[in-house]
Amino acid sequence: MEGVTERGGDVGSGDRNGDTGxxxxxxxxxxxxxxxxxxGGVVAxxxxxxxxxxxxxxxxxxxxALRRHTPMTYQDFVGAPGARHRYWARSHAGWRQIADAVPNPGHHAVTRLEQAGAITGVVTQNVDGLHQRAGTVNVVDLHGSLSRVMCPDCGQYSSRRELDARLQAANPDIEVVGAPVNPDGDVTLxxxxxxxxxxxxxxxxxxxxLEPDVVFFGATVPRPRLAQAVALVEGARALLILGSSLAVMSGYRFVLRAAELGIPVAIVNRGPTRGDGRAAVRVDAPLGVVLPRLAAAVTGRPVPTSIG
Known part of the structure; x- marks a missing residue:
């Protein structure tokens, strides 16, 4: 049943710098x-x-970044001449910027809400591992994680830090400091x-x-992982969208499933999303502003608003 939730509050972002007072x-x-x-019973x-x-x-x-960077597809990675080599060169130069990133107040607020029992699980489209580093426990990495590497020849999984150490030894002169990093953890070389x-x-x-343990553009989410994510959403009392435009079906499918089951959807995102018409509540404001305030209101305990 599409559209079972009524369109509720649709809030603007004030001066778009987080001032909603x-x-x-x-x-x-x-x-x-x-x-x-x-x-309670919320899945994010x-x-x-x-x-x-x-x-x-x-x-x-x-x-x-889509305005300046076209992500590599899985078909290119496995089939285009030199594409895999180019991917690893660019990823080696940019990965440490992802690895060294720290959870921000939004991540910590999600952890606080999970600890309070309000959020029962998180399905993330991100591959940066920041939810886990913030302390959130029940996380489904829908698109995998840049922290792991897989060998399709022997099936062995290994740590990206271990690979990075070997790549540094083999490429002591390749280091790009301060170059803009793309969302998938690479830089332009x-x-x-x-x-x-x-x-x-x-x-x-x-x-x-060797392949990064991530779902490339053009590839499909592994069935067991997708089933785990779907089960979380189907068992939820509400679905909370955090920082996703829902432009691709891998995320939007959960909004559609929630609508079929009559599960209310709330969206917190900067700018419009594909799911706005199915949202019971929509907040257009920075997550680093909204989520700490939300966690404080729900738990009665303040959440730090600085990164660290």
Missing amino acids: GDTAFEAAFEQLCALVTA LSGAGISTESGIPDYRGPNG SDSDVARFVMVGCAACGGDR
Whole structure:
């Protein structure tokens, strides 16, 4: 049954720098959001927008990287000549910026809400691991994690930090400091830097087809992982969208499923989303502003509003 939830509060973002004070529309929608989350049984679906305040750009937000960067598809990675080599060269140069990112107040607020029993699980479209680093326990990494590497030849999984150490030893002169990092953890390199990059093989079998444990554009989410995420949403009392435009079906499918089951949907995101028409509550404001205030209201305990 599509459209079973009525369109509720739709709040603007004030001066779009997080100042929502005195905005009666914001306050009304925020109260609706508080009531929804306080009742518990909430599953959160998070997207790139929750990590932008940790310095990781998104694809489709106000400063989205799709305007300047086309992500590599899985078909290119496995089939296009030199694509895998180019991916690892660019990823090696940018991965540490993702690895060194720290959870921001939005991530910590989600953890606080889980600890209070208001949020029962998180399905994240992100591959940065920041929810887990903030202390959230029940997380489904829908699109995988950049912290792991897989060898399709022997099936061995290994740590990305272990691979990074080996790549640093093989490429002591390739270091890009301060270059803009893309949402998938790579940076743009010159053709000459890509050409001189030395890739290493699997430490277990020597295979030369290492893959990051992520779902590339054009690939599908593994069935067991998708089933786990769907089960979380189907068992929820409410679905809370955090920082996702819902532009791709991998995230939007959960909004559609919630609508079929009559589960109310709340959205907190900068800018419009594909699911706005199915939202009972919609808040257009920075997550680093809204989520700490939400967690404080629900739990009665303040959440730090600085990164760290």
